[in-house]
Amino acid sequence: MLQVIRVATEKRVQLQNITAQVRDIVRRSGVNSGLCYVYCPHTTAAITVNENADPDVCSDITRFIGKLVPADFGFDHAEGNSDAHVLSSLFGVGKTFIIEQGDLLLGQWQGIYFSEFDGPRNRTVYVSIIKEEDVQS
Amino acid sequence: MLQVIRVATEKRVQLQNITAQVRDIVRRSGVNSGLCYVYCPHTTAAITVNENADPDVCSDITRFIGKLVPADFGFDHAEGNSDAHVLSSLFGVGKTFIIEQGDLLLGQWQGIYFSEFDGPRNRTVYVSIIKEEDVQS
Amino acid sequence: MLQVIRVATEKRVQLQNITAQVRDIVRRSGVNSGLCYVYCPHTTAAITVNENADPDVCSDITRFIGKLVPADFGFDHAEGNSDAHVLSSLFGVGKTFIIEQGDLLLGQWQGIYFSEFDGPRNRTVYVSIIKEEDVQS
Numbered sequence: 001m002l003q004v005i006r007v008a009t010e011k012r013v014q015l016q017n018i019t020a021q022v023r024d025i026v027r028r029s030g031v032n033s034g035l036c037y038v039y040c041p042h043t044t045a046a047i048t049v050n051e052n053a054d055p056d057v058c059s060d061i062t063r064f065i066g067k068l069v070p071a072d073f074g075f076d077h078a079e080g081n082s083d084a085h086v087l088s089s090l091f092g093v094g095k096t097f098i099i100e101q102g103d104l105l106l107g108q109w110q111g112i113y114f115s116e117f118d119g120p121r122n123r124t125v126y127v128s129i130i131k132e133e134d135v136q137s
Numbered sequence: 138m139l140q141v142i143r144v145a146t147e148k149r150v151q152l153q154n155i156t157a158q159v160r161d162i163v164r165r166s167g168v169n170s171g172l173c174y175v176y177c178p179h180t181t182a183a184i185t186v187n188e189n190a191d192p193d194v195c196s197d198i199t200r201f202i203g204k205l206v207p208a209d210f211g212f213d214h215a216e217g218n219s220d221a222h223v224l225s226s227l228f229g230v231g232k233t234f235i236i237e238q239g240d241l242l243l244g245q246w247q248g249i250y251f252s253e254f255d256g257p258r259n260r261t262v263y264v265s266i267i268k269e270e271d272v273q274s
Numbered sequence: 275m276l277q278v279i280r281v282a283t284e285k286r287v288q289l290q291n292i293t294a295q296v297r298d299i300v301r302r303s304g305v306n307s308g309l310c311y312v313y314c315p316h317t318t319a320a321i322t323v324n325e326n327a328d329p330d331v332c333s334d335i336t337r338f339i340g341k342l343v344p345a346d347f348g349f350d351h352a353e354g355n356s357d358a359h360v361l362s363s364l365f366g367v368g369k370t371f372i373i374e375q376g377d378l379l380l381g382q383w384q385g386i387y388f389s390e391f392d393g394p395r396n397r398t399v400y401v402s403i404i405k406e407e408d409v410q411s
Contacts, residue, residue: 001307001406002307002372002374002379033138033139034267035172035174035265035267035309037309037370037372039370039371039372039379040381041379041380041381041382041384042381042383042384043323043324043325043331043381043383043384048226049180049225049226049230050180050222050225050226051180051222054214054215054216056212056213056214056215056219057180057214057219057222059213060212060213060214060219060222060223061219061222061223061226064206064210064212064219064223065223067210068205068206068342069338069342073338073341075330075334075338076330076333076334077328077330077331077334078328078330079328082330082331082334082335082338085324085325085331085334085335086334086335086338086339088323088324089322089323089324089335089365089389090227090364090365091226091227092229092366092369093323093369093384094369094370094371095229095230095231096174096176096231096233096370097176097231098139098174098176098263098265100139105139105176105178105263106178107177107178107179107180108178109179109180110178110179110180110230115226126372126379128309128372128406129406130267130308130309130404130406131406132138132265132266132267132268170275170276171404172309172311172402172404185363186317186362186363186367187317187359187362187363188317188359191351191352191353193349193350193351193352193356194317194351194356194359196350197349197350197351197356197359197360198356198359198360198363201343201347201349201356201360202360204347205342205343227364228363228364229366232366232367232368233311233313233368233370234313234368235276235311235313235400235402237276242276242313242315242400243315244314244315244316244317245315246316246317247315247316247317247367252363267404269275269402269403269404269405
């Protein structure tokens with residue numbers, strides 16, 4: 001049950017909310033209980049979870065990480081995007097979610113974000129659903 | 138098999154050892170082989186794995202991350218806890234563990250820590266167990 | 275289906291490519307569709323995913339993280355490797371991969387790296403394969 005989400009980012013660094021797309025895949029899967037794995041097949045992007053209420057949180061994060069990993073550090077990689085590669089390793093290319101009662105189990109304030117560090121680009125996200133076997137019967 | 142662990146943190150930034158609680162859930166599940174997924178449904182906290190021998194390691198980590206992500210960076214978010222949101226994305230809201238021979242498979246020095254970045258608070262941790270299907274019979 | 279990869283690192287900080295070993299385990303498993311979980315049972319190392327084309331990317335990452343988490347910060351831990359413990363929590367001790375059509379599903383430029391932060395050492399990596407149950411029949 002591999003599913004694909006397409007993301008078109010608009011800035012170099014951007015947290016794009018993909019919660020609705022992931023939730024839709026979970027609901028359509030018909031799986032009542034299990035895991036949902038969201039994977040980014042790129043090396044200058046990542047998947048993260050953070051607040052989906054106040055948009056200042058995402059803008060604070062994107063602004064801060066530009067200071068945390070400065071693009072002008074003196075990297076050697078000729079493409080000039082090593083800061084994005086570092087951030088991909090720090091944020092992580094995949095996140096796992098719990099499926100419970102046929103739906104994505106998230107905390108009240110949580111959203112799932114495709115984390116773009118070297119956009120704008122057309123990006124792909126893979127979503128894989130693992131059904132939990134009944135272990136109690 | 139969704140299980141819940143309750144954590145009451147006592148400081149703003151704190152690594153609280155939840156290894157015993159996770160191990161207990163794994164043992165009680167009766168699952169011999171599979172995965173155990175530990176998930177934090179909060180946006181200012183995380184789950185991490187680190188040394189459970191010398192307590193200086195945890196205090197070194199909590200002290201260092203206060204310098205890595207300074208609370209006084211100049212964040213916009215009105216709640217004043219954007220440093221905690223950044224750290225949640227850097228540490229990650231979930232960690233997966235291997236179940237082998239009915240027990241949690243950890244390295245000799247590893248412990249599982251609920252990572253509080255904006256406490257003290259009452260927190261929740263979800264634990265989901267996935268049984269490995271026998272793929273060789 | 276727990277499998278073990280042995281890694282002998284040669285430097286204090288090093289990203290060692292283990293993609294071929296992980297891929298071999300996936301192919302030999304006979305699992306057509308599922309998840310592959312790669313776990314590092316050490317507290318001064320991690321698993322990461324990054325570019326496997328230009329070696330400058332890995333050297334940029336290892337050089338930068340030495341500045342991000344300076345060994346001379348003033349840590350208390352007597353073993354003198356708290357920087358490595360911090361990096362282990364930032365990179366994360368495990369990564370999950372998708373198995374599709376009997377093979378590891380990676381992005382075009384992605385490789386899997388054992389991330390050594392306190393070598394040289396002989397290290398162990400665990401790989402666990404979870405077969406996806408057929409949820410549509």
